[in-house]
Amino acid sequence: MMEGEGRSEAGKALGLLICGTLVYYHCAYRNSTILSLFSDVLIVLLCSLAILGLLFRQMNISVPVDPLEWQISQDAANSIFAWLANTVGAAESVLRVAATGHDKRLFFGVVVCLYMLSAIGRLVSGATVAYAGLCLFCLYMLAENSQSIRTCVPQLQRQRNGTSVEDDNM
Numbered sequence: 001m002m003e004g005e006g007r008s009e010a011g012k013a014l015g016l017l018i019c020g021t022l023v024y025y026h027c028a029y030r031n032s033t034i035l036s037l038f039s040d041v042l043i044v045l046l047c048s049l050a051i052l053g054l055l056f057r058q059m060n061i062s063v064p065v066d067p068l069e070w071q072i073s074q075d076a077a078n079s080i081f082a083w084l085a086n087t088v089g090a091a092e093s094v095l096r097v098a099a100t101g102h103d104k105r106l107f108f109g110v111v112v113c114l115y116m117l118s119a120i121g122r123l124v125s126g127a128t129v130a131y132a133g134l135c136l137f138c139l140y141m142l143a144e145n146s147q148s149i150r151t152c153v154p155q156l157q158r159q160r161n162g163t164s165v166e167d168d169n170m
Contacts, residue, residue: 013141020134028127 026037056062097103098110120129 009145010142013138013145016141017135017138020131020138024127024131028125028131 023037026032026040027034094106095110098106101107
């Protein structure tokens with residue numbers, strides 16, 4: 001992997017963490033609904049685009065790509081909806097098998113999972129759990145793409161296997 005790709009992944013993780021923090025602040029701290037969040041985001045985007053449009057028109061700058069002319073191909077739309085249908089269908093079939101009780105292991109796994117989610121839901125809000133999961137995911141992405149961690153892991157593996165760095169260089 002190239003150095004630029006690592007920075008890109010780290011930037012994505014940081015952007016995701018910032019967005020998650022804003023969503024958590026809006027929904028959990030301010031006690032607003034997700035619908036309120038989406039409407040606020042839409043209003044900010046529309047106002048920003050209107051101001052930029054007026055600014056560009058005033059400065060006689062032509063916009064290189066007009067978003068009103070963007071189109072999605074029929075194949076792309078079909079593949080998106082096929083993926084969505086397959087995902088929903090797979091989840092529905094797993095839940096149907098679990099609900100009938102034919103597969104006892106799956107049934108008890110689903111029961112344990114739902115019980116744990118219920119217990120966690122009683123202790124903390126859903127937004128807090130989602131935010132904690134997002135933070136853990138971002139930390140994982142940062143750790144996976146960090147140069148210092150990528151250089152330390154092979155050294156630790158060599159030490160665990162009984163070889164040292166000097167033995168590898170000889």
